[in-house]
Amino acid sequence: MDVLINVFVALHVIGIAALLGGFLTQMKAMGEGTARFGPAMLHGALTMLVTGVALVGLNQADDQAVNNVKIGVKLAILVVVLGLVYVKRDEERVDKAAFGAVGGLTAANVFIATLWT
Template identity: 80%
Template sequence: MDVLIHVFVGLHIVGIGALLGGFFSQLKAMRAGEARMIPAMLHGALTMLVTGVALVGLNQADDNSVNTVKIGVKLALLVVILGLVYVKRDEEKVESAAFGAVGALTTANIFIAVLWT
């Protein structure tokens, strides 16, 4: 079971990388007011959601303790991120505030995962 959990942790990190990498690739365009929500950002957020749910289930099945408050906060942030990316995915230009919110919430999600013990 540990190997499966580690595989899903790796896939979760890949999702974070796709979401944050997509954000960073658009920073220069954001400064010019021409940023877009690229497909990698949507796919990364969906990957994070699927693997995160799988990780909670696998950890509970393995009788590991799960901090449900932490998971709830991370899920709430991810739902907001997914909502923003999904709604704005077809727009030619996304407002800097909405685009910056995706980057800030993704970064907050990472820090919650790492620092909240």
């Protein structure tokens, strides 16, 4: 079971990398007002959602303690990020505020995952 959990953790990290990497590569474009949400950002957010839900289920099935409040906060943040990316994925230009919010919320999710014990 540990190997399976570790595989899903690795896939979860890949999803975070796709979402946050898509944001970071467009920081200059965000400053110019020409940033847009790429397919990698949408797929990264979806990967995070699917693997995160799978990780909660696998950890509970393995009788490990799961902090439901932490998972709920992370899920709520991810739903907002996913909603923003999904709704604005076809726009040629995304507002600086919306684009910055996706990057900030993604970074917040990383910090919640690592610092909230």
